[in-house]
Amino acid sequence: MKKIAVSFKLNGQQVDTLVEPRELLIHTLREQLMQTGSHIGCETSHCGACTVDFNGDSVKSCTLLTVQAEGAEVLTVEGLAGDDGLHPVQEAFMEEHGLQCGFCTPGMLMRSYRFLQENPNPSEEEIRMEMSGNLCRCTGYQNIVKAVQYASNKLQTTKGDA
Amino acid sequence: MITEHFDYHSPSTLNEIFKLMEENDGAKILAGGHSLLPMMKIRFSDPAHLIDINGIDELKGITEVDGKIHIGAMTTENELINSDLLTQKVPIIVEAAKLIADPQVRNRGTIGGDIVHGDPGNDHPSIMMALDATFILADPNGERAVHANSFFLGTYWTELGENEILKEVQLPIPSENHGYSYTKFKRKTGDFATAATAVVLSLNGDVCSSINIVMTNVGPTAIKVEEAEALLIGKVIDDELINQAAQKAMEICNPIEDLRGNVAYKTHMAGEMTRKAIQTALSRATG
Amino acid sequence: MSTTDDNIERENELQGIGCSRKRKEDPRFIQGKGNYVDDIKLSGMLHAEIVRSPYAHARIVSIDKSEALALPGVHAVLTADDLKPLSLHWMPTLAGDVQAVLADEKVHFQMQEVAVVIADDRYIAADGAQLVHVEYEELPALVDPHKAMNSDAPILREDLVGKMDGAHSKRLHDNHIFTWDVGDKDSTDRAFDDADITVKEDMFYQRVHPCPIETCGCVADFDKINSKLTVNVTSQAPHIVRTVVSMLSGIPESKVRVISPDIGGGFGNKVPIYPGYVVAIVASIVLGRPVKWIESRIENLTTTGFARDYHMTGELAADKDGQIKGLRVNVLADHGAFDSCADPTKFPAGMFHICTGSYDIPNAYARVDGVYTNKAPGGVAYRCSFRVTEAVYVIERMMDVLAQKLNIDKAEIRLRNFVKPEQFPYNTALGANLDSGDYHTALNKVLDAVDYKGLLIEQQEKRANGELMGIGIVTFTEIVGAGPTKSCDILGVGMFDSAEIRIHPTGSAIARMGSITQGQGHQTTFAQIIATELGISSEDIQIEEGDTDTAPYGLGTYGSRTTPVAAAATALAARKIKAKASKIAAHLLEVSTDDLEWDIDRFKVRGVPGQEKTMKDIAFAAYNNLPEGMEPGLESIDYYDPPEFTYPFGAYLCVVDICKHTGETTVRRFYALDDCGTRINPMIIEGQIHGGLTEGFAVAMGQELSFDEKGNIQGNSLMDYFLPTMVETPHWETDYTVTPSPHHPLGAKGVAESPHVGSIPAFTAAVVDSFSHLGVTHMNMPHSAFNVWQKCNELGIDQHK
């Protein structure tokens, strides 16, 4: 089967891949580019473990073809921490015990990363609504909500300092 | 959960789409992909060609054009939700879009895909019918306008012809002080409606001067409850009338049993949703 | 600086038992650097895809692999016939039955494994699986367990026909697996005959699935040159996997290395050994290349490790004051096509005998009959200690039924029947030996916290206006920490657990256990235990688990056994080191060990200020300056065989509001008080409780795997199978009391499963209580809006007046 060359930006780096049209973005990320942070939990776009940031939107990479990523900007959990250390959402999940087995965590982090840009100062209800595309079996979500609130405060104070 | 092989096409103009549709027998249009791709993954579906229309700008956008709202077919749910124009003038679309799927899926899912599916569980068909929307369908030979009320023919069966695509949705702007509600009952976030009802009404003083009542997922298509509408128009709507309207709604719905509930429950819920939707719309309307 | 300040500072330095230490696992997970099975990519690795049966019951007429084999990139297609020569087409289950690895002549449940395709990548493997053509002859499916022992029932297990000596008892029918009973039937029957009143209720605990977000998977790598097999697998019990793999393959256990890397949640789903693992291993051995098998979500929900499926009848006999005289329970257990329940060998119904609960019940009898049906095998402990969830459900439901019958308050009847603090240790009528508890204090604390009286008044007012409000109370006692090897083994291996600790010359340490974390934070909490025992800062202690080449043999992590067993081993291993350390300290300080006293992180000479040696000093000396004749080094290993189970308990209260028009239930308040004895890391305990409560909520309110009359499974994808999102999940209030276990070295009991076990009957109790004034005594789960509405409709209260 003929393959197609697809180039996009992954975590700030230009990547060039050769894929069958049917290849899913999550598989390209995990198996070609060896970025295994994003996970596969359900394959039907229910669980959100494969959530990545795609041209500034949260998307489920199990339901996106790699060929659709031509020229796109893709951010995964591997690209979240900067030179100055962990991103506030990462720090927040650790501080508030927002993870246990860690499998849903990259998707949760990528969703909160985008959500807190969409809504920097959310209410608990807004957090629960806007994070509802990500399933977790371990935490019961209560500490994840706290983590998002922690990150929200941190992001705003640091913005304040800047 | 791996799809079969297919050829991928990403046209950048409408004409390219039409050309590809004509050249490739059994080609499928890929919009948001959140129904088609999972279906292809369990291999219930194996189109030889996928035509990805995400790259076509003329299918996107929300604008006001001489008293009407125009919405491009490839406008995503989140674009609808974040539209100030819709929030201000057609809030029921925003209310409904927020009840569809989940945040990530709403970034991919489009109003057009939701409509042309003709899935009785999709939410936009009822909303479009409640808003008296018109669909602009395009094919190589030109365009035609079809009213939402006559577009949905059966389950997954619509007016959309072969090699024809939905280009745009056009709808009249409801009166400034109209009342509206999309009341949806679902098992959990992201689920389709067990039953849902869209209501758009206007009052003249206390008297109902116009009303549309349309139900989701309780029949082969979205169902317009005309008898209930007739019952309420020209009257001061009270609880007794709302009860009767809910009865009319239950009488004409024809749901299929599934894990969401049996026929009796879904019928009952159609009445409940209709009742609540009318009450809410009424409370939001100002005569 | 005063000594006390100094002490406090040194205490804090250690981050030992009782502090909410941040997790050491987190840094890798939040940076996408976890290492889960599907993250493993070995050079030359092939992928396996399983061909599965569309039928629940059928004879295999023929299998044609030719087209699949012809597909470029396909390396092999294996069927039962290929495994026969290796006698690997069947494998033993943990429950003493056998299970087909690949269907041998017959398929016994829908989506059973029929063949496996091995290909270059998962894409080609999927294409190949579709090209394996299997011809079936359909057979009548047995779906209803109540019909399993009918004379005209289709016989499922032809391999067992005539073999009426089952693994656990005589078999009464070809579809019968076992009868297990416990207690004194005669005295119990008499108690019922003589009782003022008796109550009886049938209840069905539906088939559910643990559904961790990571599905099951395996990467098998057979090294032909060294004939060594390495298996990376999603297992909660890697050492048992090693033993079974060795038994199955004939490869010496010393040449089998099983690694459980990071595991994306287990909840019991990852205890059994699945055909997918075996075929990956066989394929790797046959092809001499690494082979990966990863389950899809649909495969996970449909074929691996279901839980519950118990049809229970509970009966209580009592006097008119509600004093219980007897308990009788009968259970029909639907085990599916093979008995692969993950229970200790001698416990075919797990720890179901805990069904006397927290109550002083003089006479009790319980009987469980297991039967085969054309459904997937399983019977795993879904976040519970082997059927404890079912046992707690039946007794807690029956307490409410009795209270209702006698018109006694639900809290009051519990207070009247609780085992009293002075009665511990308490032997139950069914043979459990409750170690410690203070049930009255726990329940009263909850009732005060929620203003129970106020809630009752509000409920009266609501009922007067025709509104539905329910209050559910559960006071559960668990039995965890399997277990004493005298009674508990798996495939003959006693259920001890182990810990090995090595103190390095510079005073840091590495410790390895036979358990394996799946989110419970062992790398964090085990270090805290050692820190407190040895006075070494947690930060200087490295914890490793899951690699059978390095970790001591242990039975793994499930059934809340890690704190009761592995943590005890850890404490005792540390104490062995401490004993040696004291001798070294005495040697260094030139005193007798009797002159020494331990102070947080050092030995001091009693009464001589300044004369002391820290554990750091002692560690170094252990490698260069030892008492005469003492061997160098500072290491120890402990295999802990618990003298008894531990018995965590709790008191939960749930308040719901139900819309009678839609059937929708809103959990307004959920207050959970747990007593797990000594608390090692409160932050982690709190997290475990949130998670358990949420899984309990999911089971009670929506989870169910149902089947149609032909054995077609329904709702086996995340579209229908209920995993609550943040929106549906209630807010949890938690509380605790501390009643240490008298026989555990740390007094700890285990906690992770209590919230699941305890919350499920609490939700049912609250929903049923919403209707109790209308004469309703029980409603089966799941309490979906649809199911609850059916009750409203039946009672004629769903319509608008």
Next chain:
Amino acid sequence: MKVELNKVFEINGSVENTWVFLQNISSVASCMPGAEITEQVDDNNYKGKVKANIGPVTMAFNGDIKIIKIDPSKKLLHFIGKGQDTKGTSVAEMDLTAKVCTKKDGKTELVGTAIVNVSGKIANFGGRMMEQVADQILDQFGERFANNIVAMGGDAAAKEAAKILDKQPKELNGLAFAWSIFIGFFKKLFS
């Protein structure tokens, strides 16, 4: 997953023609949209296939048709068609009894009872839609069957009917019902 459907089709033709046509399994099969007989094994056993191509859904079933009874006195045909989809994940079976009757007004009618059973993925993800689906299939079947009988006559109506039959697509389509079979699985998702 099992559904039973009872159907009555009015036939614009003679009872005799109808009965003659009904006994020809290949012709009867050709009335089933997308279906065809590929091989006659013996007097009572045939092999055949059905191809459904609706919207994005494609399913092809290969199967066997076994004639249980042909009763000239009652003008009754009873056969069972059973097939597995070519991907090996779904199974469908139809037990069909058809009888040619004369109504009081002398008109001919075909009275049929179909019991449809499905297993596998098709049942897992949409068995509940079977009734609607089977109903729609049978309506198409009835329409074609009726036209075939009319076409057996030599008159103008026959030519008209023949034309209609020619126009009939060779694959099951039009109604997007197969969508509905599976859509239960994908509700929440849409493209």
